[in-house]
Amino acid sequence: MQVPAPFTYERATSVEHAIALLGQLGPEARVVAGGHSLIPMMKLRLARPEALVDINDLGGELSQIRVDADMLVIGALARHADLLASAVAGEHFKIFHDAEKVIADPVVRNFGTVGGSLCQADPAEDLSAVFAAVDGVAVLRGPDGVRQVRVRELHVGPYETVLEPDELMLELRVPIRPGGGSAYEKVERRVGDYPVAAAGAAVWLDGDTVREVGIGLTAVGAEHFAAPEAEAALRGQPATEESFQAAGRVAAEHCNPSADQRGPVDYKRHLAAELTTRALRRAAARARGQEA
């Protein structure tokens, strides 16, 4: 049995309590929600927090998935399984269901959380690319109040975010705009594996023209999990196979994959193009009301 290094454990009873505990315990404390990334890293002693603040009792406040005016709001403590099962999330952004179907396995999805995934900031994390594609905003709360950060600005590097040690992610907000469709495409060596590469796309069409587009990439070294150059190349272009392939090529050009046992650089770059193209194709079909 792998066992973590010694640590202390606190259980938060409210958001305020959690933030206060984080303040008291200092920068070596970590929030634990689903724990499906943090605990394995602790057992391998790759992560050695001095204290854990357990927020699992805050579900009432932090786990709702709902529409608020023109925003889809997803609580940070929503489980992957909740998001997968959420009709309202699927109605507005099919990309969430596409992605959640291929995140880990049912056991992990039952407990792992949306906020935990984003805060873990694993460079191969799926939801970071999904929220980059739909241009979601994270709502963070610290001792001095609440602030909003675009998910595209949340990550500053592998396993690093802009969150202060005593800040807690409360929810994610995604603007709902008409004429949109979204999709997620992933290649993995086996179900439940981290992606070899994955791409998410959200498009908004004016007739046959791409009015707005978001492209998220993961596991290929794309800065902030996004492909802004490919988005710029596609914005205003006709929503055709040629445009999508061209955008895919631009996305591949601007990402920076590294080789590992999931594949060499050239393959991952190829996948960035291929999967971006496929995601755009499906997203556009969905925007047109077709299921692809």
Added chain:
Amino acid sequence: MTTVEERPHTGFGRTLRKEDVRLVRGKGNYVDDVRLPGMLHGALLRSPYAHAKILSIDTSAAEAAPGVKAVITGETLKGLGLAWMPTLSYDTQAVLATDKVRFQGQEVAFVIAEDHYAARDAVELIDVDYEPLPAVVDAKKALEADAPVIRDDKEDQTTNHIFDWEAGDAAKTDEVFANAEVVVEQDVLYPRVHPAPLETCGSVADMDPVTGKLTLYTTSQAPHAHRTVYALVAGLPEHKIRVISPDIGGGFGNKVGIYPGYVMSIVGSIVTGKPVKWVEDRAEHLMSTAFARDYHMRGEIAATKDGKILGLRVKVIADHGAFNATAQPTKFPAGFFHVFTGSYDLEAAHCTVTGVYTNKAPGGVAYACSFRITEAVYLVERMVDVLAYELKADPAELRMKNLLKPDQFPYTTQTGWEYDSGNYPKALQLAMDMAGYDALRKEQAEKRERGELMGIGVAFFTEAVGAGPRKHMDILGLGMADGAELRIHPTGKAVLRISVKTQGQGHETTFAQIVGNELGLPTADIEVVHGDTDQTPFGLGTYGSRSTPVSGAATALVARKIRDKARIVASAMLEVSPDDLEWAGDRWHVKGDPEQGKTIQEIALAAHSTLELPEGVEGHLDATTVYNPPNLTYPFGAYICVVDVDPGTGAVKVRRFIAVDDCGVRINPMIVEGQVHGGLADGVGMALMQVMAFDEEGNHLGASFMDYLLPTALECPSWELGETVTPSPHHPIGAKGVGESATVGSPCAVVNAVMDALKPYGVRHADMPLTPAAVWEAMQGRPIRTDLAIP
């Protein structure tokens, strides 16, 4: 569709597994469930380097840590003469490293503490000063002149060479190749994989300081062999050693050998006077325990232009890791690899195998491989497909043309095996019929027109299981015969004691069914005792699919002894001559008068009663036997795999898998099918995702289940199973053993299917595992080395 017959059940057929009553309720008793009064906990410090000199070890901080009882290093063991132990291949292996570490994860020190947490924390406090050395990672470079010598502990060892071994007729093979119309050569790697049982290895050692008796609870597939080895190695008297192998959560050959952790729990118990538990974690298990395969093969196949296969020639570099610790019969350093002529009628064959040391964990024969037959079958089945590729022949037709014919059995191969029985064309035809082979080829042709990639892979295998005849086969001098003891209690209930040890195969059911079949007793009335050396007769254990071929035969024969004795008792009861009785499946009755008979239950009571027995006949109803198999048994099968490959990503989806197995007579078809299902999943895993690769420094790149991938239900299609039954002529019940058939036969079917799909890209071969990246790179014409870090 699996159905289970109504109980009570007697004899062969589908029946619920007796052991599942406890296992599916979570009431199994595994090594880690053992808790003894006063028990302490051990943890190993392991090397972070693949190859490094140990300059010094400072244990003072660990010794001072709370709860720590003792810290043991290689220097401590040296004083006891226990720093090194013999392996099952007549080499030595460090128990705890003294001079150097030779693979990443090697055992360096052992901490004993009051609980597991204290032991783990204290391990981190041990300060080892290492001087890193260059590592030998690529087996193909192990024998280069400038390769660092790994085993400088051994006198006269100046290279990384372990052995050269050959089989077959080299001159005759050369001649056949020289005259052949077609010769095709192919490098084929069977990469290093790991059996990865869900239960890792562990032990609880309890040395009674008063009686001097050691009780060792341990994850062992071969408890009797372990007891004898401990007696020989540690100088402990054998009657003072009791090895108990409780429920085992999968073995696959991984739990055949003796690991330093087991030894350290024993040493720990001796040192502290308390029971000591040691259970490794997943990373330790994957990094340090017995791996499988790692065969770097160059195959050549010779044939006529119209596809008659004439000869096979193979050169192998076998990566044995830092210590030569493969577990196989003494005479066969490459296991049974020389069965590589497979299922075909050849004129000549020859193989050479060169074993080399590398800076990797020891082991080699594990993961349901039937002593390297996995590698042999993979090689020949790939070579046949490579030949089909060059001849533009259909791989099923090419096989059908070259398979041994039924009238050729018993058949002696070019490398000396005597195949007992078989009807190969029938099995292949059945598989093709089940698959709808012609329709699949038609569908494939249509899909190719549209640029879609679909592949149909065919593989045929012959296994050689049930080691083995004692004049040819031993492990460390211990002959591979198995004992069995059967006792019928006065009320007709029975207890069978066997030496083999289930790791999930269902022995408690299968062996009860064998007894039930011989004596007409309900399966539920037969208790099978196993896994405790104080309670069972000697035998070599469960691996190489040997339980049914060897101990199954012993069980049938010991039951027949009981039956013969019961006849005499019945004759006394019925007051007739034994010659006047005949056996009716569950009773002896007077010939021609079925009403005048006695069941085994009635006879058992009489045998324990005051009934006067004939002169020279002992009372009671029990018997013992030892079975020495006259030959191995040779199960076989035909597998067909259908895959779809995504041309844009290289991702492979196994759409269908048809498996026709012939393992002779099936005792419990449900258990046989379960074994086949597991082996097929193994095959998909090895073919598509499993590998233990190493980087240049010798770092293990697959030391967790995040990196070492086991297939899930989603990668496995709904298996389509078929069977033919060709009984073994020399086995008492005609059974052949099936535990490893599917693991042996399935990887090549999957790989052949993927290669078939990639034919439009001109791909003839790519090595396992065929991950999306490996497939895509092969399509680009630049296949990757799957056993090394991807650059």
